Amino acid sequence: MIRLTLSDAHSLAQSILLHAGFSAAHATAVSATIVAGERDGCASHGLYRVLGCVSTLKAGKVVADAQPEVIDQAPSIVRVDAAGGFSQLAFQAGLPMLQNKARENGIAALAINRCVHFSALWVEIEQLAEAGFVALAFTPSHAWVAPAGGHQPVFGTNPVAFGWPRPGKHPYVFDFATSAIARGDIELHRRAGKTIPEGWGVDEQGQPSTDPNVVLDRGAMLTFGGHKGSALATMVELIAGPLIGDLTSAESLAHADGSKSSPYHGELLIALDPRRFLGAATDQHLARAETLFESIEGQGARLPSQRRFEARARSLEEGVQIPEALYHDLKALLA
Amino acid sequence: MIRLTLSDAHSLAQSILLHAGFSAAHATAVSATIVAGERDGCASHGLYRVLGCVSTLKAGKVVADAQPEVIDQAPSIVRVDAAGGFSQLAFQAGLPMLQNKARENGIAALAINRCVHFSALWVEIEQLAEAGFVALAFTPSHAWVAPAGGHQPVFGTNPVAFGWPRPGKHPYVFDFATSAIARGDIELHRRAGKTIPEGWGVDEQGQPSTDPNVVLDRGAMLTFGGHKGSALATMVELIAGPLIGDLTSAESLAHADGSKSSPYHGELLIALDPRRFLGAATDQHLARAETLFESIEGQGARLPSQRRFEARARSLEEGVQIPEALYHDLKALLA
Incomplete structure (x- = not known):
């Protein structure tokens, strides 16, 4: 694994996007959300997405300097x-x-x-x-x-x-x-030669299927x-x-x-x-929402995003780590 | 079963609510939604609810002539x-x-x-x-x-x-x-002495339970x-x-x-x-939504509410049918 500070991760993403031909405004905005994903432990929305941005541009499917x-x-x-x-x-x-x-x-x-x-x-x-x-x-x-x-x-x-x-x-x-599940998770099962759990997809007749090839190629996700x-x-x-x-x-x-x-x-x-x-009662009612959150967390259940916020706290201290192969794939885009 | 026209059903509900002490405006508005439920085949939101309206009033838990x-x-x-x-x-x-x-x-x-x-x-x-x-x-x-x-x-x-x-x-x-399910469905299983499917509730330790008594009295629904x-x-x-x-x-x-x-x-x-x-493109885009609905129904899947609309068509022709016992319980509220 390669360790990067958040600032280095941002610079890397931004420089690749600029090099690929994106305008400075797009390169900065896209890098910010990609680094946010990596920082929060969502690798599937992290630096790996820079590859997709560049290939989408090469396929002519995104406007590099679009002005909203x-x-x-x-x-x-x-x-x-x-x-x-x-x-x-x-x-x-x-x-x-x-x-x-x-x-x-x-x-x-x-x-x-x-x-x-x-x-x-x-x-x-x-x-x-x-x-x-x-x-x-x-x-x-x-x-x-x-x-x-x-x-x-x-x-x-x-x-x-x-x-x-x-x-x-x-x-x-x-x-x-x-x-039921991200498409990428079914892809991972296919690559690993594994079956998928029931409930993720169906075959072309609408019958439950545990075969990722069937679900991805002929049937449908659920x-x-x-x-x-x-x-x-x-x-x-x-x-x-x-x-x-x-x-x-x-x-x-x-x-x-x-x-x-x-x-x-x-x-x-x-x-x-x-x-x-x-109106003036806003703070009082926001405090009542806190009581609701306490009644959830107080019984040992988790609020959504807590894992993300914990990952964020770690990343702000320690930076992020990405696979060496991904790092080299990214660097290659600067050549 | 007792058969009632929609108009008779409305009159029955309205007269009971008036007799119980509700204002004319409330009796009319509440009867309209209750008859809509009965008409659309949703017995759980139908005439049976008149009993609950009256008992809620008797318990002092609703204001009979509230002015919104x-x-x-x-x-x-x-x-x-x-x-x-x-x-x-x-x-x-x-x-x-x-x-x-x-x-x-x-x-x-x-x-x-x-x-x-x-x-x-x-x-x-x-x-x-x-x-x-x-x-x-x-x-x-x-x-x-x-x-x-x-x-x-x-x-x-x-x-x-x-x-x-x-x-x-x-x-x-x-x-x-x-x-996962209406509370009433779990109550029906309890009365019938039946277990409930997994996924409807948990016991007081958070373990899956199929016992309706445990879920309703000590655990929780899911x-x-x-x-x-x-x-x-x-x-x-x-x-x-x-x-x-x-x-x-x-x-x-x-x-x-x-x-x-x-x-x-x-x-x-x-x-x-x-x-x-x-703006001017509204009709064109609403037509695109119809293409979406066709792609759902065209493969044999149903849209939500279709069963209700079918029940409504029948009720408009034939009126509604309610159990004789319910009819007598309702009539008794007019005494």
Whole structure:
């Protein structure tokens, strides 16, 4: 393993993205979310993603110098046209207006359109929660997941993320795929020649399958939680697709046209300002939420993201460690 | 079984509620949602609930003539103080302002406070979707459900409901508990002396239990979908509790103080206006949503609520049927 300080990790990612041809603004914004993933122990959203950014650019599937355009769509809606660039810069561009609208009106939405998306949603949700907002985020991906009772892929892994501000503490944040498992986990089982647990996927007749080849190549992945997870995945398609005038997971997969590039579509964020709901009583009611968290942690259950926050504390002290092979693959991109 | 026309069913419910002492406005609003439940084949939210309304009033746990107060909280927030009455009239009172704010600003929230709640959320969601809005609803209940990894009840059955408008068709609507199963289903197993499937509940040490007595009396129910369902249940507590200045499921259960009355707390609804997101392209993007629905139904999978809509079509033709014993119990309340 190679150890890097967070600052070195950021410089490495940024220099590779610049060298590949991304604009300075994109290289900086993308590096920040990639280093956040690595820092928080989410290797699947960490430095390894730099390789995907470069290959997506080489495949002509992302605009290296896209200028996000911020549109004041309605009193409580901001729209950002990412113009074919990665989502991070578009989110940054829309964030101030989203916050202003939520502060002014109590609730507001940010629709990001035409972005290439690979970022974990918690990175964005955390920024909103740290700024005092309750926040939700949704995005489709590529159609890999069948609806409950079906056998053909319709949904993406369609994550749902939520954040709640906790004064003086890390916010309460969750961010989960509505698929039973990440596609990458099934890929890992395939490479290792292992079967997968029941519940992850079906064959082309809709029968449960434990063969990763069948699930990935001919059948489909499943949602978590049966028909309830399937309903949530449908909701994500609708509100982060047609509602914002952007692609569904099926349309995004068709757009990729066989390339391994990141999904291209939209994202919906919703921000709610507790101070507009609660006025002078805000602090008192946020304290009642702490009682709820205590009743969960007090019985030995964990809050989501705690593992991430623990990894973060370690990384801030010790830096991050990445496999030597990955380090060399990254360095090779600077040649 | 006794057969009733929908009109007779409504008159029966209404006359009982009036006789029990509810104001005409409450009797009419509550009867409408109860008959909607019976009509759609949801007996658990049907005429049987009239008994619970009357017993809740006799227990002093609902205000029979509460006047909901509508408060223009912020440009995109309506608040309705239900003043201790059932939720239905409060929802009705707040609905026009919610719709106006969503139409004007693109997204708006309705917070209902201090209501006694037993209504299915789809009744409300459907009204918003029929009026052209995308809608979400959340409410806590009584603390019966343990967090993932825990063994003590913290959450209610905490439903999440969603609606999407489909021009010329019934809207796409789902409404599900974030608990693995309704509490009533576990009660039915207890009465029948049957064990319950694994995954519905745990004992007081957090071990899986198939004994309904253990789960109901000493252990706790579980959420659907493991840690993901548990995260959603937490979100419902937060956004339909502290965010709107109202009780959590634990506080609501404490308020009931051993009585079997309906939960007393708040509800959060969010309405989004597709026309403010999409402008002139609205119809084109709603048509793309229909392609998504076709890709689900075309492979033999069902959309949520289809069973309800089928039951509704039958009930509109043939009326509803209720058990004779229930009919006599209801009639007895008019004596």
